Amino acid sequence: MQTTIHKIDLRNLYLDDFRALRASMSKAYSATSDLLWEEDEIEKLLTVFPEGQLVILADGKVVGAALSIIVNLRDFKANHTYQEITGDSSFSTHNAEGNVLYGIEVFIHPEYRGLRLGRRLYDARKELCETLNLKSIVFAGRIPNYNKVSDQYTPKKYIEMVRMKELYDPVLTFQLNNDFHVKKVMKGYLEGDTASEDYAVLMEWNNIYYEESPKLINAKKSIVRLGLIQWQMRPLNNLEALFDQAEFFIDAVSGYGSDFALFPELFTAPLMADYNHLSESDAIRELAKYSGSLREKFQEFAISYNINIITGSTPHIDEDGKLYNIGFLCKRDGTSEMYKKIHITPNEVAHWGMVGGDTIQTFNTDCGKIGIMICYDVEFPELSRIMADQGMQLLFVPFLTDTQNGYTRVRNCAQARAIENECYVAVAGCVGNLPKVNNMDIQYAQAAVFTPSDFSFPTNGVKAEATPNTEMTLIVDVDMDLLKELHEFGSVKILKDRRNDLYEVKLKK
Incomplete structure (x- = not known):
């Protein structure tokens, strides 16, 4: 560029x-x-x-x-x-x-x-x-x-x-x-x-949609294509090697016309191998120094490949010296926004000294309003309910889990969020192992896209899923118009049938 x-x-x-x-x-x-x-x-x-x-x-x-x-x-x-x-x-x-x-x-x-x-x-x-x-x-x-x-x-x-x-x-x-x-x-x-x-x-x-009649084709985009990246943890020599690997996947999913590319939580962890002689908390702070370069490079990729990129997550140190788990939404119009993990796991606190963010937000994109929650956040239903009230229709969940137990929590909660909020939920994680990086040795993942549960959607609420523990991409089309139909004509109307006279979920001022 x-x-x-x-x-x-x-x-x-x-x-x-x-x-x-x-x-x-x-x-x-x-x-x-x-x-x-x-x-x-x-x-x-x-x-x-x-x-x-x-x-x-x-x-x-x-x-x-x-x-x-x-x-x-x-x-x-x-x-x-x-x-x-x-x-x-x-x-x-x-x-x-x-x-x-x-x-x-x-x-x-x-x-x-x-x-x-x-x-x-x-x-x-x-x-x-x-x-x-x-x-x-x-x-x-x-x-x-x-x-x-x-x-x-x-x-x-x-x-x-x-x-x-x-x-x-x-x-x-x-x-x-x-x-x-x-x-x-x-x-x-x-x-x-x-x-x-x-x-x-x-x-x-x-134009394959051409009709002899004068009827105009509806110009509004209803089908959104998602590109999920199931990232293999592997030794990487430097930041450029990570960018090369990331660009390979961005090129692949954009080549299929994807509107979004989703990377996993902490997919940058292989770069910590150079700091394995340090304490775990010092090593991850060294990794945090790459967050600015990551944002800049992925903005470039978003423009060059005409795709919206959710950069999973990476550690980041703010001006006060606090360590966060953050990611970037890099839009294909050249703009970008940061999101922070709100709920920090006990492991992240004990080994790395991370703190949680304090902002619950949705993001406007050319494919509609989306939400992004990092891993553990999806296990707290209040967050996505607030996002749904703000108009969120697509929820992206980059995650990192080391065992099948942890993955089961993320998966089942993500499916619940799709049903209760009448939205699509896409999850993507890392697979493989990093024996030379402390506290990041093994991973378990299966990328998937979950749907509401009604007649217009798969009976099991799973639109598509990747092969577990295998590096691959998952390309999935989701129909946004089906969500509108579900909201108005579904066999149950979860968002409409809430008893707001008895309870509500809202942000604290």
């Missing part, structure tokens, strides 16, 4: 963005003025189709854009040009009654490449296509590396070799990796494109 980013925003383009848009474009196109947009062109585009113009901002700076119009592709020749599809940049070709979203521009500022921001723009385009009930997304993509091998391969052969990963093309490879397929090769699409030898590839992404 070349640039530190604190906040990522993706929104529609406004005319006031033009100067910043052009500045980023000039960097993306090496100041080639022929490829830069003029203000009157952007104004026309925003007049005919404002919702189709997207920009991505890093800390308020425009660093990328994706521009589009709607057309009926059959109204154009198979070998149309860029000027024809845009009406010589008048955009008179835009047809609100068309069935194809046609991409006419996409770019990312070079200093912000490598963060998968282009993919985020494409995902937003796909959502727009589904929302507007359009049949597909189509555009003509350049093949800028073709000129290097044009004396050896035909365009058809070149495309096939890029598809098979035998050659790399910065545009075509990206499009193929984003589920676009080749419709045809066109000659003379973009005047002066010598790098592509005047060729372009007409690409298409099909």
Whole structure:
């Protein structure tokens, strides 16, 4: 990551963005003025189709854009040009009654490449296509590396070799990796494109939810995908080795389109091996020195892999010298928040001198409101009930248990929290052993996602579970709309049927 980013925003383009848009474009196109947009062109585009113009901002700076119009592709020749599809940049070709979203521009500022921001723009385009009930997304993509091998391969052969990963093309490879397929090769699409030898590839992404009727697809996200990481404790040489292992799993679960990645409690413990000659309390305070680096790196991962990451937990020392068991929610928009373990186990007090946090809170995410409780906290039902009253629908529980007895307590309590609070509960723990780390020698875990118990859910309240004591990931889809139906129409209505005239659970002021 070349640039530190604190906040990522993706929104529609406004005319006031033009100067910043052009500045980023000039960097993306090496100041080639022929490829830069003029203000009157952007104004026309925003007049005919404002919702189709997207920009991505890093800390308020425009660093990328994706521009589009709607057309009926059959109204154009198979070998149309860029000027024809845009009406010589008048955009008179835009047809609100068309069935194809046609991409006419996409770019990312070079200093912000490598963060998968282009993919985020494409995902937003796909959502727009589904929302507007359009049949597909189509555009003509350049093949800028073709000129290097044009004396050896035909365009058809070149495309096939890029598809098979035998050659790399910065545009075509990206499009193929984003589920676009080749419709045809066109000659003379973009005047002066010598790098592509005047060729372009007409690409298409099909909307599988397209309906011939004018009914719009509900744009609200109801299916949330969870990626649970059952982490194997193993010797690690340094912090970078831990980050490499963590990134492997983040890459894996994000590759399946997960909205969240959940790491276990104290998964950073292997780094204590270097301090095993110290007392247990001193060793864990040395480990606590990594908490700031952990937050920074996982924020970077959240942006780069477009996923919300719950970092399990790690020790942390506050400004008063108190030792806490904390974790971070690193959101894919670049922001992050800290949570603290509230209930500290007798072991954590006796061996490490930890203290408990004093904040019960929920967190707003792009997938709804979530709660996070670390291990022992899930055994205290008051916490999750307060979170449920605050609107929590997803509860994440990173845990660490050394015996099956301890795991049983966490598991059964987590299942109870799912039922009584009409929510989903995801738990993930560490497995394996660390013989060279005192007080962290053995672990027992089985990651799982638990559900309420009603007809729309599994009869045993278990949506999915991992193989016990085996390093693996667990990818699980949960339907948020089912929780709404349960709350209103369930065979029992636990949250509604509480006797608030007799008792209540509330925060102390």
